[in-house]
Structure formats: structure tokens, C-alpha cells
Amino acid sequence: MKLEEVAALVTDVLADPARRDELVAVLAEPARWPRALGPSEEAQARGFVLATFAQVGLPPAALSFALEELESGHHAYAIAGAARALRGSSSPLSELEPYLERALSNLVGRDERVSFGSLAEADDPVGLVTASDEVRTTLSWLRAAESARCCELPALAWGKSWLCAQERARTRALGVQLEDQDGRRAGLRVRLAGRPALVTFFYTRCENPRKCSLTIAKLAALQRRLAREGLTGRVRIAAISYDPVFDSPERLGRYAEQRGLRLGSDAFALRSVAGFAELERAFALGVSFRGAAVARHSVELFLLDAQGRTAGAFKRLSWQEDEVLARCRDLLAEPPARASAAWLSLAPPVLLALLPKCPLCWAAYASALGVAGASQLPYPAFAAPLLFGLMLLGVLLSAVRAKRTAYYSPLGLSAVGALLLAPLALGRDAPWLALGGALCSFAGAVLGARRARAEPMRVGSAALTGELS
């Protein structure tokens, strides 16, 4: 979307307020935001959109966007737009006051004159009204409305969601390779396997003290609370960078530690090696980019259960330690997943290893099944090379995995197995080679499957000190 399109959409919605949800959709999808020149222009566009709700009514779905700007925004125009937006609400709530008071605090040293007649007026405001004037106007409106209110109003969901066990879906980004503060690489699944986890996103170049810096500091406070309750090691913490190009492992480690987060085997500061887009999709991150740099992002914290499924999220608005801690306790109290589910994942590679790939395999099975004298089974001429081809495919897949994980033993075993079985594919009779090849292939498949599940990956050929538990 271009800025002109945003302005045009606002004009359309003002003419037809029933379309106001289209503005909510624009706010909700950072990728649709115009590639504005800088944060200031983007903030102006957001503020202009938000201010529109004052005239067309504020739908409940837009409330969290307005509160987000008030709570953690630092652009005067966007804050002013958010304050105006609240005046479009049909349900003024006393719970909104702290957000407005926080906004006044955020405006200290950043206040500006604002006007909302058109997007162009953002550059050249008409009149003397400032952003803090808008916030105070909304506060007065709220307090006047409260005194007239008589009835209980329904609570609104403000950027939080909590899923019961049946609703959770596996977080698909768990395979994305991430590098931690010590330069060690592993998938998210490997790092977080078997325990509930808190996952947040941040980046070291964030200039808004109420977002990334505060998030990591709060995470550190949460870590200390977990320690006091004897839950150290039972809940893992992962802080992932939005800015993997700039945020080197050293920067990540320094940033986290300066804010009190103790990194180690249960807490990580991470950046994606590749596949950040997958993380973005899986967590539906509220982040937009300008080139390679982060343009804007929301405060986001996710809770994953012990099976790596998203159990809850706090999005856009700041989360309270007590509430997050309570959710962690709930997750810890859940019964563990059945062990059989874990073993089932070994079945496919084992079956593949046992799949007969040569005439002698057929003969071996036939003998085992008591078919006497069946030392040779008839088979189509193409079967042997076909089956050998399948085996080579298995070796190739093993090689791909080894390259990603820098763990080569399964590949070695599979390759040796293939080499030993090669003469048989060419029609030679070599029972010991067949046996050796089958055993090596089988061992390679099992080792690869077990290793992928349970152990960290090694970088290069050097062994790591201090492997992840």
C-alpha cells in the first residue's frame, strides 16, 4: 500500500463508516503498510488511521492498536491519533486511564502540534493543539463518561490469548535454525523440547525504551521470579532477534546481560541463521521492515507448551509478570505427553531401513518367515536398481541433514551401507556385504532420527564444550 492509498481508504471509510473494519485490517497487517521513508512518516500514517475511528466509531478489534500506541509509542502524531480513537468508543472504561497517563509520560520531550484534517496536515499542522492536548481531552472525556455510567461493561480482550490443550496447534517454525549468544546453532524445537517456554522477539537497535529494552528487562525479572519459586530450568526462555543481520551473537549476549537476563542452558538470546520469514508467519509477528531494518514492531510474548505448541500470547500490550508466571504454572501442571508419541516418530526411518532393497533381503525375509529353500525370489529386472536408487535417495537426504546440522555419523553409516550393497545391485552375490550393508543402513537411520530429536547440533567439526541439555 502507498500512503496515498491509506489516505484514500480513510476518505472512503469516512464516507461509509460501515467499512471501518478495513482500517483495522490495515493496522493488523504490518506487511501491508506503506514503505514509508522513515518511522516518523509511518507513525503519521498510523496516527491518521487511528484518529479516523473518532469519527466512525472504534470497533473493539481496533482498541488494542490504540492502546499499544498510548502505552509504548513514542511518536506524538500516532499517540495523538490513538487518543482521539478512544473517543470513538461507545464503551469508555476506567481501565483506559492508565494508558492515557502513560501516553502523557511518553510524550515528555516528544510533544508536537498535530492536526488531522488530512494526511498532509501531519507535515504542517493547523492550529495549536498538541498531542498531549489530545490525550488530556480524551482523559476528560473518559472521566466525564465514567461519572454518567451506570452499568457493568463487558471486559475486552486486550491483545492476550490463551489456548486450552485441545486448541493448540504445533508451532511450525520450530525447525528454523537459530544461533545463540555463544554461536551455537540448533532448531527452536531442539532448544525448547520437553518443557514449557517463553518466546519473545526484540532487536538491539530498538530506539523505543518501552519496547525491546523493557521487554528483556522484564524477562530478566521473570527469570528471577522463576528462580525464587524453584522453577529454574523447568521453563525455558528464548529471546529472538528481529534483526539477524545486525544482531551478532556477541551483541545479543551483551544486550541481554546488560538488562539482567542470565543466559545459559535454559535462556537464550537468538538470531535466525535462515528462515526468519517462517518465524514471522508462524508467530504472526507484528513487525514490519524497511529494507533490512526493522521499521516498527509490537511487544510480543508467546508461551509454548512442552510439546512446542503455542499455548498463549501477549501481543501489542505489555504483559504482567504475575500473569505470565501463573500461565507458566498452569503449563507445568499439565500432564506430560505420552512417551509412545515420541517413539512413533522413530517408526518411519526404521521401516525405511527395513524395506527390502535387494534380492537377498527378500531371501532373508522369506527364510525368516519359514519358506524353506527360497534362497532366491523372482523379481522384476528393474527392482534391484530401483531399490538401490531409493537407498541412494536416503543417503542424499541424510547428507542434506548432515550439512544443516554438522553431524555426520548417520550419513557415514548410510553411505557405507550403500557402498556395501552396491555390488548386489549389480547382480553380484555377496551375502556378507549384504548383511553389513543392511546393518549399516539401519544403524544410520536410527542414529539420525534419535539425534535429530534429542541432541544439539555441532558447528563445524570441532566438538562443543557445554552441550545443551
Add this chain to the structure above:
Amino acid sequence: MDPKQYKKQLQGQLKQLAQQRARAGAFRDPKASEGKRMEALRAMGPLRRGDDTAAALELAAGGGASLTLRTAAIKKLGVALSHDREALRLLLRLLGDAAEPTAVRSAALSALKVASFHVSTFNSERPAFIAALRRAAQSDDPDLRRRSLAALTREKDGPTQKKLIAGLEDPDKALLPPDKALLFLSYDVKLDLAALLHELVRRPPSELARLQALRMLAADPSAKSLFEKLLKNKAESTEARLIALGALHTLDPKKLQSQAVRIVGDEHEDDDLREACMSLVSTLGEDSPALAASASKLLHNAGTASARKTAKQYLSKRR
């Protein structure tokens, strides 16, 4: 010190102060000559008394006073701005008023910049300050315009950034020389200027602008190959190659190491560049026999004393 002597000294100082105050009072007298008023303004210390501040405000506001007297009064108001909102608002009005002489607006800007450090008073007037700066940025006087734009870009003012970028894309709209515009835009690291900067490097309006564009690209991974070519190219200016050196240290320090070592040892290279490479690699790079060999060459064939000194320091540490 002897108490009598101390008393005498103190009395002398008090007498001096009283005389100063008497002379300074001349500045409050509208009938006194301009020379006497200027002398009084210079002689007096910071404005502390209400009537002194009021007199300075009156002078600053105009009232027939000369330009010299007005600007002197504005300078004197500097300290008072930290606690006097009336003074602050006057100066904001002067800054934003295109009808006021440039010297007055410029003096007001200087005083306001100092006042901005007193956040408890100044923060509430920030909206008016930004508005006044935006008006001052439209001035025909290049110096006032430049200073106003600098202050606005330090505040990361979006509309100002847009205007500067428009000026870089279309010289007819330029408010500043391109290198200055780029410098001011560099205050906001979040601006996405990569495409514009690459274009300015390819087709620079001036060498200064090109160098500034290179500096701003120094942290951009997409510019890595540009800096590699720059560093290798002996036909490039030393300054551009030094920028490339710094950039590559951020973008690809491992690759830079071998290139820098080669430059250090090459007697046909520029000495300043050789010295910079020597300093960089010896301090932040990896020690190696190749570096030591290159350092020896630098020591023996460098044309500048400082380059030889840098090589000597490294070699003596190595021993």
C-alpha cells in the same frame, strides 16, 4: 589569612561589585547611549534580578533598539530561559517570525538550543519550538536555514527529512548542499536511504556528497562489494578508501584482514592508508607472520614518520 586582611579583601570585592552593578544599571536606561548600554550588558553577569530580565526582554523584543543591542540582550537572556517562560516564549516567537531580522532569529535559535537542556521548563514548549524551527528552516538566509534544519533533523522531524530527501532527488528542491543534507539525514539510522545512497555514489552531485553517502552505507551489508572494490582501487581517493576500510571492518572483518595486510606491505600504496590498515589490523585484527612481514616493510619504506612509528610500535609489542 589574617582576619583583618580578609575583611579588607572582601570589602574591596563588594565595592567592586557595587560599582559594576551601578554601571550595569545603565543598560536598563532607555535614554542611555547604545555604546553605554552595550558596555553595561557586557559588563554585567548573568541576569538575576527581575527588572534586569524585564529590561533584556524589552530590548530583545525590539522597541527601536539596534540589531546589535537586541542580539546582545538575547544572548544575555540565555540563562533566564531556564526558569522564565515569558522569555522562552518571546524567543520562540522571534525565531518563528519571518519578519524579524536574520541576526535576531539566529541569536534566538542559539539561546533556545542552550535552553533546551533545561528540560523541566523546555519540554512543555517543545511543540512551539518545532513549529518555530520549521518556519526558520524556510528562511532565505542559508546559515539560519542550515542551523534550523540541523536542529529539526536531530529531533528526527519527519517532514524535514522528507524535504531533504526531495532535495537530493531533485536539486531544484534542495534546501542545503547535498553533503550537508546527507549529514543531517544520517542522524536517523532508521531511514531507508540505501537506494538513494547507492545512486549518489554512482552519480554524485559532488565529491563531498559521495564521501558522505559512502559513510552512511558503511553499515549496509548490500554495500559490501562496493567497499571491496573501493579498497582495491588505487585510483580512488584516500578518503574514500579509508571509509571503505572502516566499513569492511564492520561488514566482513575476516576478509578485510588479508587485504589490509597486503596494503600495509605494498610500498606503492598511499602511506596514510597503509598506516590506517596497520593500526586497524594490529589492534582489532589477528596477528600473523604475514602482518609482521608487512609491518617490517612499512617500517623501512613508508614515506611518513607516523606510518613508520605505527609499524615500529606494533613490531616492538610483538617482540
